[in-house]
Amino acid sequence: MLELINVGLTLEGDNGEVQILKEINLKLEQKKIYVVTGPNGGGKSSIAKVIMGIYPATSGEILIDSANITKESITERARLGIGYAFQQPPRFKGMKVRDMLELAAGDNNVNPCDLLFDVGLCAQDYLDREINASFSGGELKRLEIASVLARKLKVALFDEPEAGIDLWSFQKLTETFERLNEKYDTTIVIISHQERILKLADQVIVVANGKISEITDKDKILGEIEHLDTACRCRNACEIGGKANAVKCDR
Numbered sequence: 098m099l100e101l102i103n104v105g106l107t108l109e110g111d112n113g114e115v116q117i118l119k120e121i122n123l124k125l126e127q128k129k130i131y132v133v134t135g136p137n138g139g140g141k142s143s144i145a146k147v148i149m150g151i152y153p154a155t156s157g158e159i160l161i162d163s164a165n166i167t168k169e170s171i172t173e174r175a176r177l178g179i180g181y182a183f184q185q186p187p188r189f190k191g192m193k194v195r196d197m198l199e200l201a202a203g204d205n206n207v208n209p210c211d212l213l214f215d216v217g218l219c220a221q222d223y224l225d226r227e228i229n230a231s232f233s234g235g236e237l238k239r240l241e242i243a244s245v246l247a248r249k250l251k252v253a254l255f256d257e258p259e260a261g262i263d264l265w266s267f268q269k270l271t272e273t274f275e276r277l278n279e280k281y282d283t284t285i286v287i288i289s290h291q292e293r294i295l296k297l298a299d300q301v302i303v304v305a306n307g308k309i310s311e312i313t314d315k316d317k318i319l320g321e322i323e324h325l326d327t328a329c330r331c332r333n334a335c336e337i338g339g340k341a342n343a344v345k346c347d348r
């Protein structure tokens with residue numbers, strides 16, 4: 098179980114200190130999928146970064162299986178089984194896809210071909226390719242997700258995994274999360290605005306203005322969306338996420 102207790106985050110902005118997160122309280126259980134959604138700039142990525150230790154929490158506590166990790170480094174949190182899927186995997190000269198996946202897997206007994214299959218890439222075409230500028234954004238994104246899968250994590254954080262992934266592959270991406278959820282006990286946290294990703298959620302966490310405005314059942318959020326026609330969905334998404342927020346859009 099991952100717990101955030103009254104977590105706050107203050108960062109140095111251009112005009113002095115800015116409070117990014119306030120009183121974040123969460124209990125995230127093993128083998129559950131949580132989708133974090135809400136308006137742009139609400140604080141979703143900041144929550145993931147505070148969990149990973151990329152931003153150290155300014156107040157409050159973070160516990161994993163009751164152990165206090167609030168002051169632990171990113172490296173230590175990674176060792177304890179927390180992983181963050183970045184937009185793209187790091188590239189090192191000469192590193193092949195196979196090397197990257199084997200490095201990520203460490204002692205875990207996982208087959209690189211299976212990992213590539215899980216993210217919709219053909220092992221024959223990719224395994225021995227060097228990770229360089231010849232890869233598209235979507236391919237790099239999928240490799241990054243494969244390397245997160247390789248690590249068999251306790252907590253896996255995915256920040257907008259659908260970004261840069263074409264519609265055809267999107268279906269495979271949702272299947273990947275379902276498979277990850279079936280195979281392992283990982284707590285999966287996905288930051289997303291996508292309705293099809295929301296459908297995977299055991300719980301939806303709505304973040305706006307640096308606070309959790311709602312933790313709810315996906316059916317409730319999806320029910321609210323279904324009442325509107327396509328043209329109104331954008332407005333609805335703003336309203337769901339921004340009850341205490343003045344965010345509006347005109348579409």
Ligand SMILES: Nc1ncnc2c1ncn2[C@@H]1O[C@H](COP(=O)(O)OP(=O)(O)OP(=O)(O)O)[C@@H](O)[C@H]1O
Pocket residue numbers: 108109110111115117135136137138139140141142143144
């Ligand atoms: N390093 C930083 N320094 C100052 N302000 C920051 C920093 N990182 C984020 N912020 C601010 O914190 C707020 C929350 O940002 P965050 O990226 O967490 O939002 P988000 O909900 O993930 O947004 P989006 O949906 O657009 O990705 C924003 O107003 C952002 O400008």
